[in-house]
Structures are given as structure tokens and as C-alpha cells.
Amino acid sequence: MRPTIMNTTPSQKIVRCAIYTRKSVTEGLEQEFNTLDAQREAAEAFIASQRHEGWVALPEHYDDGGFTGGNTDRPALKALMADVEAGQVDCIVVYKVDRLSRSLLDFAMIMGALDKHDCSFVSVTQQFNTSHSMGRLTLNILLSFAQFEREIIAERTRDKIHSARRKGKWTGGPPILGYDVAPNGGRLLVNPEEAEQVRRIFEHYVESESLTATLRWANAEGLTTKSYTTRKGIRKEGRPFSKSSLHSLLTNVQYLGKVTLKTEVFDGEHEAIISHGLWKKAQARMEGRSVLERRPERNKTHALLRGLLYAEPDGVPMYHSFTTKNNRHYRYYVHRDVIKRADTPGTTRTVPAGDIEAFVLEKIKVIGQSEQLAAETIRQARLRRADQLSEWEADARQLRSAAARTEQEIHRLAGANDEEAVVKLASLQDRLAREQGRLAEVNRCIENINTETLDERALVRALSDFDGIWDALRGEERVKLMHLLIQRVGYNAQSGEVQIDFHPSGLNDFILRQAS
Incomplete structure (x- = not known):
């Protein structure tokens, strides 16, 4: 029903009424006659009842379907306020007060803007008209109680969620890679295929010790973030990993079978995907920790290049190992694929530990001489x-x-x-x-x-007495110094080349230590 503009006397002012409607969710809006239509029809009927006052309904529709009333970030409301500022609206008509706002602060700001532009506000079902002082008072009282009730409900809901998390329950939100939401929505279930992808990501990161290298590998493997369907039936497709999303995966305690509540961690009801050992190694290697804060793992053999040596050209780690023959220990570094029984022709298999460690030490000494x-x-x-x-x-x-x-x-x-x-x-x-x-x-x-x-x-001055510094250190201290100075050592068995990458921050720290 649409009211018609009545013939008015020359002295009668026409009151241009804009009808605003809102619904918090989109459910049901696809119907031919939905709640927004019902709100508008009620407002049009009320405006028609005020024809004797010169009220007319503007033809523009200001409808916000699927927007909360807890804030003012709504397209139709913004358009309405723009028309108010442009002087095109004399009165805003809504079905109920909370259709315009459920926040007293936001409502006060809107009322201030309406007063500035001499625009009044009317609620159809609650008979409020802000052109009268009593209407303003009653309206503010109602909004105060409405906000109080809303905050109480929100607090109870949050308390319920916090209590559930302390008991290890999953409380909703988007699922993460490796888990699916149970049909009843009450808990997380392990997705075996995705769980294996998560373990591979953790293992690759631990081996490579580089977030960038792991990111390249994950994208080359075609791995993506979680794909899932929301409760509303909307399909969310996974995306290629970024550094941020990869870091979030590698630091998410849910993979340990835990849940978090702010800074607290609790045992969860869901099954863990990652072992504590693998998790601990991954966190120890987390990119973003200062090189100076990172300590080498317990190294009983004092292998100088443990965690630093990589086989070229494939760039995979070489692990320190040893063998005993005739009561003598022989140390060497071995290609990862040999240990995993996945060796391929042409890869660097082993290199004597003493030889390559001596080469790297000599390289450091030579730098201090030139x-x-x-x-x-x-x-x-x-x-x-x-x-x-x-x-x-x-x-x-x-x-x-x-x-x-x-x-x-x-x-x-x-x-x-x-x-x-x-x-x-x-x-x-x-x-x-x-x-x-x-x-x-x-x-x-x-x-x-x-x-x-x-x-x-x-740097030359700091390294000029490297022999004296080195001789004064014990085994574990030598390992720490090596990890301080060097970021990576690449060894190519085919060409015999050794590429040493120094830590810029490590070199700087070494210079400062020797200068002090």
C-alpha cells in the first residue's frame, strides 16, 4: 500500500517521511513478502494516518537486510543520513526503535545529526515522536533498558563460551585444516587426509628451518588452507598459503589437542594431530625469533654444523651422525634422503664431519686476515x-x-x-x-x-685473533659461536664447492662483543 500525496493548503508544510527498515539476518529475505516489506507497510499506514499534518512517504527504499543494529556500518542507513544532510528528509519513520539502532551511543549520535538538520524521528509501534520533549525522554529510557538487556545477554553468552572452553569444548568458528566439524556441530573430528598434510607441513618446516622455504614448498605441492561449508550452506574454498596463514598454522595449539581462552590453554576434547616432540621442534625454529636468542639443540657430539649444513643443489638438510670401527668414532654428515631410504642418484650422500668443519673454520680465519x-x-x-x-x-x-x-x-x-x-x-x-x-x-x-x-x-679487527678466541672456548661454546656467525652452509659433492652464508646480525653482534 502506498499513500498518495494529498492536496494541501498553501500554508501547510509537507513533511517528507523516509521509511527505514532493517533485519539482522538474511534468512527469509528471498520471500516475496518478507519482514522488511511488513515493516514498510506498517510505516506507510502510519504516515497515511497523518495526512492531515501534511505527511507523505518518500518513494526511496532504505532497507538494510542482513545487518546488525549494534553499529552504524549499514549501506541503507548511510544513504538515509546522507539524504538527511542534503535536506531531502523531514522525518524518519521506523517500525520499532531498535530497527534504527540497538546502541544507545549510536542512537544519540544519530539523534544529534537529525536535530542539526531539523529532522524528527517516529517509531510506529511505540508511538514515539522526537519532536516532543516527552517522546525524547521516553525514548532514551527505553534504549537504556534495551541496551542493558542486550549486554546482559551478551555477557551470559560469553560466560557460557568461556566455561565451555575451560572444559576443552570447541565453541564454534571456522574449522582449521586437519579437522571437520561433527554433524551435530558440537566437536571437531580429525580429517585423516588433511591431518597428514598438516604433519607434512610441520615436518618440512622443522627440516628446512625456514618459513619462506616451507611456504614455497607448500604452494608447489598445491596445499591450501581449509575448505568448508558454513551452516548457512555457503562454500568457503581454501586459498594458497601466505606467510601469515602458514605461521598461524604452525603456532595453532589446536593441533596439540588444546583449546585457548585468551592467554590460557586447556586440554581439548578433540584428538591431537601433531606430537609434542614435533610441536616443540617447530616452535624452537619459529621464524621471527632473534638469531641471538635461538639456541642449538642439545648437541652431545658438539657437531659444529648441525642444523646449518645443506646438500646442494637440492638444498635439503644433512644430518650429523657417526659410526664406530675398531673402537674409534668416525663422524660424518649424511643426506636426509639416505636416512629416509629415499636416496636418489646424484645426491650428496655423506661428507666427513672433520673435513668440512675444518674448511668452514679456515674460511672464517681467512676473512680476518683480509x-x-x-x-x-x-x-x-x-x-x-x-x-x-x-x-x-x-x-x-x-x-x-x-x-x-x-x-x-x-x-x-x-x-x-x-x-x-x-x-x-x-x-x-x-x-x-x-x-x-x-x-x-x-x-x-x-x-x-x-x-x-x-x-x-x-670485522677484520674482531676476527684477527679468531684462533685465540676459538682455543679458549669449550665444545658447546664453539657450537654457539658457529651458530651465531653462520646462517647456512651449502655443500655440493659434485663440484666440491662450499657456500657459507653469514648472519648479518650475528656478524654485528660478534664485532660488538670483541670491541667491548
Whole structure:
């Protein structure tokens, strides 16, 4: 039903009425006559009853279907307020007060804007008209109680979720790779195929000790994040991993069979995918930790290149091992595929540990005898530092964008009182905390790189007495020094070449230590 514009006397003012409708969810909006239509019909009937006052309904539709009333981030509301500011609306008519806003603060701001532009507000079913002082008072009282009730419901829902998490229960949100949601929605079930993918990702990261290398491998293997279908039947396809999503996977305690509540961790009802041993190794290698803070694993044999040596050209780790013959120990480094019985022709199989360790030590000593070699070492270190800085900055930009999107989603859901929205809000807040924590780590790494200064003469002076420094150290201390200075050693058995990559921050720290 659409009211017609009546003939009015010249002295009678026409009141242009804009009808605003809203529904929090999209369910049912596809029907030919839905709740938005019902709200509009009631508003049109009320406007028609005020024809004697010169009221007419504007033809424009201001309908927000699927938007919460807890905030003002709604397209139709924004369009309506823009028309109010343009002087095209004299009165806003709604079916109920909470259709316009469920937040007292937001409602007060809207009322201020309406007063500024001499626009009144009317609720059809509650008989409120803000052109009268009593209507304003009653309206504010009603909104105060409505907000109080909404906050109480939200608090109860959050308390229920927190209690469930303390008991190890899954409380909703998007499932992660490796798990499916049970048909009744009450718990997580292991997806065997995806669980194997997760274990492979953890194992590759532990072996490569590089988030970048693991990311390249995962994308080359065609691995993606979780694909799932929401309760509303919307299909969410997995995406190729990014550094941020890969880091989130490698630090998610759900894979240990745990659940989190803010900073607390509890045993979960779901089955673990990753063993404690593999988890511990992955966290020890987490990219973003300072090189100076990272300690080599317990190394009883004091193998200098353990965790540093890689076989070229395939770039896979070589592990330290030894054998005993005639009561004598023979140490060597062996290709990973030999240990896994997956050796292929042409790969670097083994290399005597003493020979390659002596070569690397000699290389370090030679640098301390030549400013030219020191300059070249620092030049290469600076190039690697520039590459690392570029990667960190790209990761920081991606994390800032992801955190901004999460904050926008949190703001959109703020104030919702239905349980599904509160559950999603809790999940989003956890996600934001992880993104902000990761961003803080990345920013610290960027700051550390930017404050490093390398000087070839200072390096020569620091390494000039390397023999004396080395002789004064014990086995475990020598391992620590080697890990401080060197990032990676590449050995090619076919050509006999050994490529040593030095840590820019490690070199800088060594220079500072010798200067002090």
C-alpha cells in the first residue's frame, strides 16, 4: 500500500517521511513478502494516518537486510543520513526503535545529526515522536533498558563460551585444516587426509628451518588452507598459503589437542594431530625469533654444523651422525634422503664431519686476515639482509591489512546479542590477537635489521685473533659461536664447492662483543 500525496493548503508544510527498515539476518529475505516489506507497510499506514499534518512517504527504499543494529556500518542507513544532510528528509519513520539502532551511543549520535538538520524521528509501534520533549525522554529510557538487556545477554553468552572452553569444548568458528566439524556441530573430528598434510607441513618446516622455504614448498605441492561449508550452506574454498596463514598454522595449539581462552590453554576434547616432540621442534625454529636468542639443540657430539649444513643443489638438510670401527668414532654428515631410504642418484650422500668443519673454520680465519674478503663477506650479508628486510616488510603489510579487516568485522558484529554472532566475535578477537602478536614480532625483526651496522675493518679487527678466541672456548661454546656467525652452509659433492652464508646480525653482534 502506498499513500498518495494529498492536496494541501498553501500554508501547510509537507513533511517528507523516509521509511527505514532493517533485519539482522538474511534468512527469509528471498520471500516475496518478507519482514522488511511488513515493516514498510506498517510505516506507510502510519504516515497515511497523518495526512492531515501534511505527511507523505518518500518513494526511496532504505532497507538494510542482513545487518546488525549494534553499529552504524549499514549501506541503507548511510544513504538515509546522507539524504538527511542534503535536506531531502523531514522525518524518519521506523517500525520499532531498535530497527534504527540497538546502541544507545549510536542512537544519540544519530539523534544529534537529525536535530542539526531539523529532522524528527517516529517509531510506529511505540508511538514515539522526537519532536516532543516527552517522546525524547521516553525514548532514551527505553534504549537504556534495551541496551542493558542486550549486554546482559551478551555477557551470559560469553560466560557460557568461556566455561565451555575451560572444559576443552570447541565453541564454534571456522574449522582449521586437519579437522571437520561433527554433524551435530558440537566437536571437531580429525580429517585423516588433511591431518597428514598438516604433519607434512610441520615436518618440512622443522627440516628446512625456514618459513619462506616451507611456504614455497607448500604452494608447489598445491596445499591450501581449509575448505568448508558454513551452516548457512555457503562454500568457503581454501586459498594458497601466505606467510601469515602458514605461521598461524604452525603456532595453532589446536593441533596439540588444546583449546585457548585468551592467554590460557586447556586440554581439548578433540584428538591431537601433531606430537609434542614435533610441536616443540617447530616452535624452537619459529621464524621471527632473534638469531641471538635461538639456541642449538642439545648437541652431545658438539657437531659444529648441525642444523646449518645443506646438500646442494637440492638444498635439503644433512644430518650429523657417526659410526664406530675398531673402537674409534668416525663422524660424518649424511643426506636426509639416505636416512629416509629415499636416496636418489646424484645426491650428496655423506661428507666427513672433520673435513668440512675444518674448511668452514679456515674460511672464517681467512676473512680476518683480509679487508677485501671482509668487505665481500659483508656485501653478501647486506644483500641477504636487504632480501630479508623486503620479506619482513611485505609480511608486515599483509598482517596490517589482515588485522584491519578483522577489526572491521569485529566492529560490524559489536553489540550483537545472538549466540552465533557472539561466538564468531570471540573467534575474531582471538584471530586479531594472533595477527597483532605476529605483527609485533615482525616489526621487532624489521627494527633489528634497520639498526644493524656492519663495517669491514671492524670485522677484520674482531676476527684477527679468531684462533685465540676459538682455543679458549669449550665444545658447546664453539657450537654457539658457529651458530651465531653462520646462517647456512651449502655443500655440493659434485663440484666440491662450499657456500657459507653469514648472519648479518650475528656478524654485528660478534664485532660488538670483541670491541667491548
